[in-house]
Structures are given as structure tokens and as C-alpha cells.
Amino acid sequence: xxxxxxxxxxxxTPVDPRVADKMCSYxxxxxxxGNPASRSHPFGWHAEEAVEEARANVAALIGADPKxxxxxxxxTESDNLxxxxxxxxxxxKGKHIVTCKTEHKAVLDTCRQxxxxxxxxxxxxxxxxGLLDLGKLEAAIRKDTILVSVMxxxxxxxxxxxxxxxxxxxxxxxxxFHCDAAQSTGKVPIDVNAMNVDLLSMSAHKTYGPKGVGxxxxxxxxxxxxxxxxxxxxxxxxxxxxxxxxHQCVGMGEAFRxxxxxxxxxxxxxxxxxxxxxxxxxxxxxxxxxxxxENRVAHNLNMSFNFVEGESLIMALKDIAVSSGxxxxxxxxEPSYVLRALGRNDELAHSSIRFTIGRFxxxxxxxxxxxxxxxxVAKLRELSPxxxxxxxxxxxxxxxxxxx
Amino acid sequence: xxxxxxxxxxxxNPRNVGSFDKNDAQVGTGMVGAPACGxxxxxxxxxxxxxxxxxxxxxxxxxxxxxxxxSLLTEWVKGKSIEEAGKIKNTQIAEELALPPxxxxxxxxxxxxxxxxxxxxxxxxxxxxxxxxx
Numbered sequence: 285x286x287x288x289x290x291x292x293x294x295x296x297t298p299v300d301p302r303v304a305d306k307m308c309s310y311x312x313x314x315x316x317x318g319n320p321a322s323r324s325h326p327f328g329w330h331a332e333e334a335v336e337e338a339r340a341n342v343a344a345l346i347g348a349d350p351k352x353x354x355x356x357x358x359x360t361e362s363d364n365l366x367x368x369x370x371x372x373x374x375x376x377k378g379k380h381i382v383t384c385k386t387e388h389k390a391v392l393d394t395c396r397q398x399x400x401x402x403x404x405x406x407x408x409x410x411x412x413x414g415l416l417d418l419g420k421l422e423a424a425i426r427k428d429t430i431l432v433s434v435m436x437x438x439x440x441x442x443x444x445x446x447x448x449x450x451x452x453x454x455x456x457x458x459x460x461f462h463c464d465a466a467q468s469t470g471k472v473p474i475d476v477n478a479m480n481v482d483l484l485s486m487s488a489h490k491t492y493g494p495k496g497v498g499x500x501x502x503x504x505x506x507x508x509x510x511x512x513x514x515x516x517x518x519x520x521x522x523x524x525x526x527x528x529x530x531h532q533c534v535g536m537g538e539a540f541r542x543x544x545x546x547x548x549x550x551x552x553x554x555x556x557x558x559x560x561x562x563x564x565x566x567x568x569x570x571x572x573x574x575x576x577x578e579n580r581v582a583h584n585l586n587m588s589f590n591f592v593e594g595e596s597l598i599m600a601l602k603d604i605a606v607s608s609g610x611x612x613x614x615x616x617x618e619p620s621y622v623l624r625a626l627g628r629n630d631e632l633a634h635s636s637i638r639f640t641i642g643r644f645x646x647x648x649x650x651x652x653x654x655x656x657x658x659x660x661v662a663k664l665r666e667l668s669p670x671x672x673x674x675x676x677x678x679x680x681x682x683x684x685x686x687x688x
Numbered sequence: 689x690x691x692x693x694x695x696x697x698x699x700x701n702p703r704n705v706g707s708f709d710k711n712d713a714q715v716g717t718g719m720v721g722a723p724a725c726g727x728x729x730x731x732x733x734x735x736x737x738x739x740x741x742x743x744x745x746x747x748x749x750x751x752x753x754x755x756x757x758x759s760l761l762t763e764w765v766k767g768k769s770i771e772e773a774g775k776i777k778n779t780q781i782a783e784e785l786a787l788p789p790x791x792x793x794x795x796x797x798x799x800x801x802x803x804x805x806x807x808x809x810x811x812x813x814x815x816x817x818x819x820x821x822x
Contacts (some may be wrong), residue, residue: 406746593726595751599691618725630724667705667755668732669747670723685722 289604289649293490293583293642294439294467300492300643303538310334310531320528321519331530338537339499345540346465346484347475348501353518357401358498359466363433364483365500365524366462367394369510370483371403372429374460378428379403382421382459385625386410387435391464395433412459412627413444413576422453431460436468440622440638441575442584444472449623451480460508466490466498470543471551475532476501482508488532492643493539497532550643555582557641557650558653564654570660570674574636585639587625588632589657591671597637600660604653607638610622623634631670631680691752692786698756703763706745708732716809720800727754727794731801732767733773735809741765741773746801754792757781757798770806 290298295351299307309315310331320335322328338352343350352627356362371381381394385407395405406424411417416434425432432454437444447463462483465474470491476484483500488494502508502523515662516525562585567570569591594608619633628636639653671681691699699763707730708715714734721728727750734743744762748755760781763774781787 397810460758573696591749591755593750595726596699596755630722630726634723667702667747669719669728670749672707672730672747680723685728686720687722 285646285648285652287603289599289645289653291639291641291645291649291653292411292605292607292639293493293645294442294640295607296489296495296645297492297642298540299489299494299535300539302542303493303535306538307531310534316530319532320530320533321517328415328537329491333579334530335528335533338535341537341541341544342499343501345469345474345544346478346486346501347653348484348626349504350380352476352501352504354500354502354523355533356498356500356524357466358489359485359487360498362487362500363388363390363462363464364496364509365513366483366485366502366514367391367433368502369523370462370508370529371398371401371461372511373509374430375403376514378426378430380406380426380429380431381431382406382408382411382424382429383433384408384416386414386440386622387433388439388464388466391433391435413579414438414441414574414622414626415576415579416445416450418446418453420450421450422457425453425459429457429459431462433462433464435466435474437465437581438575438622439467439507440620441586441626442467442581442640443575443604444468444579444581446579447474447481448479455480456483468581470547470581473547474598476503476589488536491539491543494535496531497529497536499536527662551582554641554643554645556571557645558582558585558639560647561585561639561641561650561654564651565657568658572632574626574680575633583641585662587637587639588628588635589637590632590635591674592635592661593668594619594635594637595665597635597660600664601637601653603655603656609638637646694760694785695752695756695787698759698785699752702755702759703751704745704759704766705747706741707747708734708743708745708780713812716805716812718801718806718808720753720804721750721797723749726728726750727797729754729758729797729801731758731761731805733770733771733802733805733809739769739771741768750794750797751791752786752796753785753794754810756785757787757794758801760784760796761802761813765802770809774801774806776802 318327318331320331340350460482464485467486482503487498565645572588574586623633710717730747746758748758778795780791
């Protein structure tokens, strides 16, 4: 068993070796290195064929037509293009956007920017289980609302929003619906038509493809219009200029093809591992799963270990690579905004660890990780004055703390 | 974030972890910080009749730097008079542990903790406070 053990698949996945092999044949002089936009020779034609085959594979995973796929540099760019592109094009029709407080920063910060440009944004609170209340969403839609943006799967807690119901609601109200699916491709079945999604952001590197490439689905029927955010040679039907990175597109296409073919069996295997981890930890005192366990992707376990601070726990868990909901490692000292939005108290928000399991995780690794977590949480609790107070029966919420 | 070797050493082998009876007349207790901020330090000193800190213990909820700052402080205050201990500055702790700028607040918290422990002891014993107990 190689250490540290990688349990941070929601941050990024390794490129599947089968995908990397194929990518390598689109780089070197003896490979298909041409510019897919070159129309005058076979180098260009072959590269274009490869890009179009990849585009078809991306489209197939989400039930779209290949003509509806726009290549981008990743989900962040896709989110920017979708939200700013809609805002610029439909800004005359209305200036109101509805989203959720637990969205990825690529959506939230894009909305903040639009607020500075005169748009109005409603940030909905999720329910304590992380899911949106559709009644609250419906109530937030106004006459001047042009866009609803809700993510499919949350990156921190892994909960799955009811995209089909949100899409149906948006369609009925005549509002465009953008969905950030960076965390759901290959993890949850997606059908943009059944779900009434108008725009869908995707990333390659969360689904065993390479970093630096993503895609945006843009519906054609009924047609969704976007104002381009990147101008130049008019690539991607004018929506996103810039020479396509053939090997990156090929990598994403191949990764998404494997996702489509292997998802059903892979999800069940990974769910088994996640449940194995959960079962090994859940009898500990004062541990809490963050986010709904039912409506949740199979590979995510986000747990708070009360009275232990997340950053010190991560430090103790140096043999496993996990992430903390506590952002103390950045200068902010703020606990996870996602957990705060769920209404978790500060102690629990500061005590959270996200385990995300993937294609190359083994049962042996899970057992090792579980034993390590149990040992280190016990050790840190022995060090924790909060744990001591809890043992003495002190109600921590009633203590007057001197904030600093 | 990369931690210094000294932080790692104190984090992995914390010195003087534990608690004294806070009702003991010889014991001064300082509890500073807040769970909302992600760190809480409890520092206790046991002072003899000559005003010398005979023993010190701590418990800390917080990041590695907070744990290391309080562990180091318990080592430093042992054997010192309460006046001397009250003069320890956060900058000395930060320098010894090579804390990066985002972790300076951990050393500030440790300074606050020893001052609070001394103040608690002085309040208990009714002895006038010479140290500026914040």
C-alpha cells in the first residue's frame, strides 16, 4: 500500500492511464498534432476528426447533441461563459439571477461581478441537509429573472440537487437554467433533455481526464443565446475563440466515454467503499455526517469530528490526503461557507473532513484510513479543552467566549 | 502549508498536556480564544509560595501552530516567577517556532493565555497584580 493514500477525488482525479495513452498520440511529430481549425491539409482534418469524436463522447454522457458542446478550459470558464454570456445577451429582458449560497465560487464570484455591473442576484439558503427547497426557489423567481443557476452535486458535501424538478420549474416560468455539473459527470446519470437543463458546465479532471479542459453544453432547441466572453478566430461557433487543444479534448472525450460505459458498475463499487468507511467511523462519539446521506453521490463522505479542529486533524492524518471544510490554511480563518450555509455551528464547521473515494481506491486503503482517523481523533480530543468541557457536562453554546 | 520542524515536534510530541484542579488555590487557569475562531487554549500554572511556577499544563483546540505555541509556552514558564512569565511576548514564541504571518495569532493567543492564568492566580490569592494581566 502506497502512502499517502489519496482520498481527495473531488479535488481532482488522476488521469486514467488509458486516457493518457490516447492523449499522447496527439502531441508529437509522429502523432496527430495538427490544428483542428486547419482546413487545407490532412494534419488539420485528422485533428478535427479527433476533436469531433471527443465532442460526441462528451455529448453522449449527458444526452446532448454534439453541436451543443462548446469546449472551454474547465468548469470555471464554463460557469463564467454561461452566466456572463446569458447576462450580457438577455440583460435587456431582465437583470435578476437566482442561485444558491452553497454554489462553487466560480458561480458565486461571477454573480458578485454581475452585481457590480448592475444585476440583482438572489442567493438562496439551502435546507440543513444541503438541498434546495423548491418552494423557496419558485418564490424567488420574479418577472425580471433571466437565469437560475444551481449546481448538480455539491463539491464539499456531495449532495445531489433535484435538477429535473428545478429544470421543470425554470422552463414553466420561462427562465433559463444553468447547472454546474463539474462534480456529477460520471457520478450521476445526466440527461439534459429530461432534466430541462439549458446550460451545463463540465470539467475533465474530476472524471479521470486531464486538467485544463472542460465544456459547456448550450441548448439549441429552444435555442439559448450567449454573448461570447473570449473573442478571436470565431471557434466554437463564435461562442469561444481560441485554438482547440486537440490532446486535451481527446482526453476529455475518452474519459467521458469510459465514464458512460463503466459508471453503473463503478458507482456501486465506490459506494461499497464509502459505506465501509462510514460504518467504521459512525459509532465514534460526537461525529456528524454533513449533508443528506440519501441524495448524495456514492464517493463522498463529509464528517465533522466535534471538539477537534480540522486543520490539526488533517495534519495528524498526513498518511491520507483529505481536505478540510475549515479554510484555516488560507489566511481567512473562516470555516467552510457551505457548512455555515447548512446552519452547522462553528465548532462543527471547523471540525469537518471531506473524504472522497475514486476509481483507484482499495478496501485496504479504506481500512487503514478509518483506523488512522479513529486513533488521531482520540489523540486530539485528549488535547482538546472543548472535549474536556463536554465530558464534564458543560454546554459549550452557553459559554461566553472572548472572540479574537 | 509547510510547518517548521519545531512546530511539528511540539505537535507530534506535545509537552505538558493535561489539567490541574482549577479549584486548587495554587493553580491559575487561563482559557482564551473561541470555537468560532477555530482555536481555544487552556493554560494552567501551579505556583509555589515563592511565586515560582512549579508546573504548567495545557489543552488546546486549534491548528498545529496553536498546539505548538501552547506546548512551547508550558516549557518556558516552568521555573519562572510569575512576573517573568508575564513578560513573555508573542514575538518570542513566533520566532522560536518560525510561525508564518497567517499563524502569528496563535502566538498572540498563547501570550494571552499565560497572562490570563497569572491574573486568575492573583485574583484567587488576593495578591496585587504587578503583571499587566490582560
